Amino acid sequence: MANGGGGGGGSSGGGGGGGGGSSLRMSSNIHANHLSLDASSSSSSSSSSSSSSSSSSSSSSVHEPKMDALIIPVTMEVPCDSRGQRMWWAFLASSMVTFFGGLFIILLWRTLKYLWTVCCHCGGKTKEAQKINNGSSQADGTLKPVDEKEEAVAAEVGWMTSVKDWAGVMISAQTLTGRVLVVLVFALSIGALVIYFIDSSNPIESCQNFYKDFTLQIDMAFNVFFLLYFGLRFIAANDKLWFWLEVNSVVDFFTVPPVFVSVYLNRSWLGLRFLRALRLIQFSEILQFLNILKTSNSIKLVNLLSIFISTWLTAAGFIHLVENSGDPWENFQNNQALTYWECVYLLMVTMSTVGYGDVYAKTTLGRLFMVFFILGGLAMFASYVPEIIELIGNRKKYGGSYSAVSGRKHIVVCGHITLESVSNFLKDFLHKDRDDVNVEIVFLHNISPNLELEALFKRHFTQVEFYQGSVLNPHDLARVKIESADACLILANKYCADPDAEDASNIMRVISIKNYHPKIRIITQMLQYHNKAHLLNIPSWNWKEGDDAICLAELKLGFIAQSCLAQGLSTMLANLFSMRSFIKIEEDTWQKYYLEGVSNEMYTEYLSSAFVGLSFPTVCELCFVKLKLLMIAIEYKSANRESRSRKRILINPGNHLKIQEGTLGFFIASDAKEVKRAFFYCKACHDDITDPKRIKKCGCKRLIYSKMSIYKRMRRACCFDCGRSERDCSCMSGRVRGNMDTLERTFPLSSVSVNDCSTSFRAFEDEPPSTLSPKKKQRNGGMRNSPSSSPKLMRHDPLLIPGNDQIDNMDSNVKKYDSTGMFHWCAPKEIEKVILTRSEAAMTVLSGHVVVCIFGDVSSALIGLRNLVMPLRASNFHYHELKHIVFVGSIEYLKREWETLHNFPKVSILPGTPLSRADLRAVNINLCDMCVILSANQNNIDDTSLQDKECILASLNIKSMQFDDSIGVLQANSQGFTPPGMDRSSPDNSPVHGMLRQPSITTGVNIPIITELVNDTNVQFLDQDDDDDPDTELYLTQPFACGTAFAVSVLDSLMSATYFNDNILTLIRTLVTGGATPELEALIAEENALRGGYSTPQTLANRDRCRVAQLALLDGPFADLGDGGCYGDLFCKALKTYNMLCFGIYRLRDAHLSTPSQCTKRYVITNPPYEFELVPTDLIFCLMQFDHNAGQSRASLSHSSHSSQSSSKKSSSVHSIPSTANRPNRPKSRESRDKQNRKEMVYR
Known part of the structure; x- marks a missing residue:
């Protein structure tokens, strides 16, 4: 016992006794002198401090017995052995006995089972032999005891299997109960480990009372639970031996039994409780169970x-x-x-x-x-x-989750995320001209950003966040909170080699996002027009709820097509929906006026109630003159509830449409604050204000009526004199009533225009009735011979031509338009019928046509030439006004495109190459209205500088060509065709010109060309005489400002413009596509071609829409304003007299110079101010109304040409454009000239 005491002193060195030299000495009357646990601990701490100093003496006196040394801390509640006997072996023995005893039982069981199996196997063989020997001699009754025994064994096995399966389910975490149990066991194991950490500060072995020690009670409860869980695991184990040797089983053997021993002995041994730390190995399994x-x-x-x-x-x-x-x-x-x-x-x-x-x-x-x-x-x-x-x-550095900020919206941008695409998007989205953009932009991409892109994100860290992930992964969509996002924008790679594959990727992104959250608004970029049809297959795709697909090919070719009708329009429209900062230039250069127009953008704002009841031209003039705003369109709310779409965007609808309450207007202005004037305008407060900046929200109390109450007042008392309705009024002038009847029969769409109040009638009565075309006047009767009609309004005498009813019903069984009435249509033609050889093209005198030079081969990606042809075949042109289109390029490529082109009239193909001057001369490129240069091979080249090499070479090739103008005249006369300007069926003084060319084109520099570019920096190679810096932005370069170059990159701004106002995209589509609608897209998705339809009043009504044209000031009714007149006077005169809405100028580049210049280049000026001075050579961009009478003088020619177009292989252009070459000399007297112009005014 002396040695045991010494050993005890050694074991308690950590907490109570050092090396045995300094120990707690107890007398024989230890029970009389009771010490508390705290006192004993204090004593053992003091003795521990002196253990090191006495270690040498203790080592020398090991042989001395220390019977009176006690190393177990004593409390008065716990009786301890006065001899200091240690009981660590009892704790260790309990674990060893449990482990080896269980192992022995398992091995013994296996041995007995093996012997039993061997014996049963031998006995079975003996019984089988007896069965064979006995055969059928045995009776059935003798087998019953054996069968009953087998059934009993089977039943017993079934019961054991059920219990085993139940235990396995409980510990496998397959059910909620099992998962809770597994997690609870792990948590309790960590709790037991924490108790071990606490107890490790105590001596290794100490006396403890189970009823007083709180930690021991908790540890006991934990271990009871571990024992029960061990039993479940043992029952569920298939191999008991391997289960007994598992790590978790060994942990239980050396931690659970010592706890029960400690309760029995009233003492604690720290022992092997540290093995509970091995439970941490299962931490990952627990986190997987919890789906973390x-x-x-x-x-x-x-x-x-x-x-x-x-x-x-x-x-x-x-x-x-x-x-x-x-x-x-x-x-x-x-x-x-x-x-x-x-x-x-x-x-x-x-x-x-x-x-x-x-x-x-x-x-x-x-x-x-x-x-x-x-x-x-x-x-x-x-x-x-x-x-x-x-x-x-x-x-992932960007692998976190987005935390939504209360009161702040966020959008998710994904797709093609690069430095170029992101910088262009952010530059436009976060532009200072927009109102305070309280929107956070969250970028989601599966590739981490490079250093440049990361620096860009850091510069905009207050409004931009980046997360690494894929929209195809629902987990990543949840990370960016797509369900609470205001919209999701998908960017496309415009420079990819396979556009169809890129579109397929974006469509899959749309499917994934819509599958995760069907209500999310999606704006996606598409490269190919035909791929837009796949979006219609997505059930949750709904363009009425804000989903939009911006087709780059559709808009790009639409912009180029509009430039064929009005050169420079592509540049103007591109600048309008792009956010550009105002750059002030003091010098009087063309850049000064161009940049002043570039700072204008497209905005929308609701009109003030002061405009309610006024006609569109009246409001447009008031906004331009007084508010310094240009309104070009409104959102019209149809009164017909059965209409498929109650809201439509009407561009320059004319004076028959009256402004309703809450009408949304489309404005061209320099920033959003200016457009607020249209909303704040009050006639009572702002009528006498001359400075538009002072027009702000007024403080007067205005009576605001609801829309329904206004309509009721209109219907109830429209005459203020007698208080009767308009039908029963006896004091209304006959002219007003006639106007009412006319409007009601002619324009049944607008309830406000028909049932207006007296204020509207008086405003209408003050307006000249010239706003109705002569055709409408004749159809309605009485208005043409009205004594109040001004003679200046009679442009043509309708009695000199066939009646309108005859014109409308002519060839009623011939399909001239598509089923929607938006485009000219013809029966499908085989491509062989439109192919021209070089000699045939030279014999066919082409003039005023469009030459499309296209590079492509059998392996090139389709660019969708239908989007180029459709705007040029819009039904708001008369048939004779359609420009002939000649494609010059590879026949193999054009055969692939022909399926989408075979329903359009006046289309020819010259197989060849745009680099061949012989082919270009054969199609009379010097007499064309526009030459378009396209390439389908641009994205197949890795070097960006060489992507546009074909287009640049073709452009330079054309510009270097020389022509003899007399050759073209001789060819025209030999074929019995009169060149432009000599056709007397179109008056020379027509104010509208599709294109104004020089009287004689002797060099290719003067040929109107528009070249498509992929790489913006390549624009420097188009003009060799310009001084553009290679680092200059595209919109600042001379070719872009002149409308001779167009790059698809300018369409990037449409993404942010569409997000802030989806009506902007609809307006742009309406302007550039010629009238493409979602219904038409659905039809093309079904048949991939336009379907012909018979003319009905509904389809013919779709022709009555405005179109873009150019107004010449060199001659015509506005020539007096060309010599130093003000743009504002021209604006008001064109609007009042002809319902033309002017919105820009196409001016010669050197017009500001005092000395005459031979340069024929022009540049675009957008929305010039009222006092802007005009020059005679200016061309004015305008929105003109559709004129029903323009095609009547050529009715027979148009219909005969239309009917024979499908069977004719060669055709000559019947379209003539007045030019200045063969015009009569301008009259010296402006008064006589204006009188002549008023009589012979014709719309083209």
Whole structure:
């Protein structure tokens, strides 16, 4: 017992006794002098401090018995052995007996089972032999006992299997109960480990009362639960032997039994409770059960960390045990006092091979363990730590989740995310001209940004966030909060080699996003027009709810087509929906006026109630003169509830339409604040204000009526004199009533225009009735001969031509338009019938036509030439006004495009190459209205500088050509054709010109050309005489300002413009596509071609829409304003007299110079101010109304040409454009000239 006491002193060195030299001495009357646990702990702490000083003496006196040394702390509630006997062996024995006893039972069971199986196998063979010998001699009754026994065994096996299956389900986490149980076991294991950490500050072995020690009670409860869970695991285990040897089973063997022993002995031994740290290995499984870990990298990282930490803590617990206890063969006297966390530190410096030496193992067991631990720990440290660091370092820097800010919207931008696309998008989206953009932009892309793009995000960190992920992954969509996003914008790669594959990728993105959240608004870019049809297959795709597809090919070719009708229009429209900052230039150069127009953009704003009841031209003039705003269109709300779409955008609808309450107007202005004037305008407060900047929200109390109450007042009392309705009024003038009847029969669409109040009638009565075309006047009767009609309104005498009814019903059984009435149509033609040889093209005199030079081959991607032809075949042109289109290019490529072109009239093909001057001369390129240069091979070249080489070479080739104008005249006369300007069926003084050319084109520089570019920087190669810097932005270069170059990059601004106002995209489509509607797109998606339809009043009514044209000031009714007149006077005169809405000027580049210049280049001026001075050579961009009478003088020619077009292989252009070459000399007297112009005014 003396040796045991000495050993006890050694074991308690960490907490109570040092090395045995300084111990707590107790007398024989220990029960009389009761000490508290705190006092004993204090004494053992004081004795521990002196242990080091007395270690030498204790070592020299090991042989001396210390019977009176007690190393177990004593409390008055816990009786301890006065002889200081340690009971650690009891705790360890309980674990060893449990482990080896169970292992022995399992092995014994397996042995007996094996012997039983062998015996039964032998007995079975004997019985089988007896069965064979007995055969059928045995009776059935003798077999019944055997069958009953087998049934009993089967029933018993079934019961055991059920219990086993139930236990397996409980621990497999397949059910909610199982998951709760597994998580609870892990949590309790961590709790037991925490209790071990707390108890590690106490001596290794101490006396404790179970009823007083709270931590022991909690640990007991935990271990009871572990025992029950162990039983479930044992029942569910298929192989009991392997289960008994599992790590978790070993942990239970050495942690659960000692707790019960401690309750029985009223003492605690820290022992092997540190093995609970091995439960941390299951941490990743628990997180997977909770659906927290989903990616392979995160699972691997948690696995590595849990294995490393659990091994580290377990080894530290073993070192803590042996170092504080000492070696058994040394009577536990070579121990040292180390805390658990010092052991943790020791193991870390050991694994890392640093080994400072400040803490080290002194016991033999500790040193032996360290030898083996260094081998394994060093290997683990060297392999695990670098891999952990790599996984942490490779974690996505942008892998977090977006946190929505209350009161702030956010959008998600995905798709083609590059430095160029993002910078262009942010530059337009966050432009200062917009109102305060309180929208956060969240970019989602599966590739982390490069340094340049990352720097761009940092510069806009207050409004931009980037997350790495894919929209095809629902988890990533949840990270960016797509369900709460205001919209999702998908950018396309405009420079990809395979446009169809790029469109397919974006369509898949749309499908994924719509599948995750069907209500999200999506704006996506599409490269090919025919791929838009696939979006209609998505059930949740709804353009009425804001979903939009911006087809770049459709808009690009539409812009180019409009430039064929009015050169420079592509530049003007591109600048209108792009946000450009105002750049002020003091010098009087063309850049000054161009940049002043570039600063204008398209905006929408609701009109003030002061405009209600006024006609569109009246409001347009008031806005331009007084508010300094240009209104070009309104959103019209149809009164017909059965209409498919109650809201339509009407561009310059004319004076028959009256403004309703809450009408949305489309304005051209320099910023959004200016447009607010249209909303704040009040006639009572702002009528006498001359400075538009002073027009702000007024403080007067205005009576606001609801829309329904206004309509009721209109219907109830429209005459203020007699108070009767308009039908019963006896004091209304006959003219007003006639106007009412006329409007009601002619324009039944607008209820406000028919049932207006007296204020509207008076305004209408003050307006000249010239706003109705002569055709409408004749159809309605009485108005043409009205004595109040001004003679200047009679442009042509309708009695000189066939009646309108005859014209409308002519060839009623011939399909001249498509089923929607928006485009000219003809029966499908074979491509062989439109192919011209070079000699045939030379014999066919082409003039005023459009030459399309296209580069492409059989392997090139289709660019969709239908989008170029459709605007040129819009039904608001008369048949004789259609420009002949000649394609010059590879016949193999054009055959692939022909399926979408065979329904359009006046189309020819010349197989060849645009680089051949012989082909270009054969199609009379010097007499064309426009030459379009396109390429389908641009994106097949990796070098961006060479992407536009074909287009640039073709453009330079044409510009270097020389022509003899007399040759063209001779050819025209030999074919019986009169060149432009000599056709007397079109008056020379017509104010509208499709294109104004020089009287004689002798060089290719003067040929109107528009070239499509892919790379913006290549624009510097188009004009050799310009001084554009290579780094100049595209919109600042001379070719773009002149309308001779167009790049698809300018369409990037449509994404942000559409997000802020989806009506902008509808307006642009209406302007450039010739009238394409969602219904037409659905029809093309079904048949991939336009369907012909018979003319009906509904389809013919669709022709009555405005179109873009150019107004010449050199001659005609506006020539007097060309010599130093004001643009504002021209604007008002054109609007009042002809319902023409002017919105820009196409001016010669050197018009501002005092000396005459031979340069024929023109540039675009958008929305000049009222006082802007005009020059005679200006061309005015205007929106003109459709004139029903323009085609009557050529009715027979048009119909005969239309009917014979499908069977004719060669055709000559019947379209004539007045030019200045053969015009009569301008009259000296402006008055006589104006009188002549009023009489002969004709719309083209």
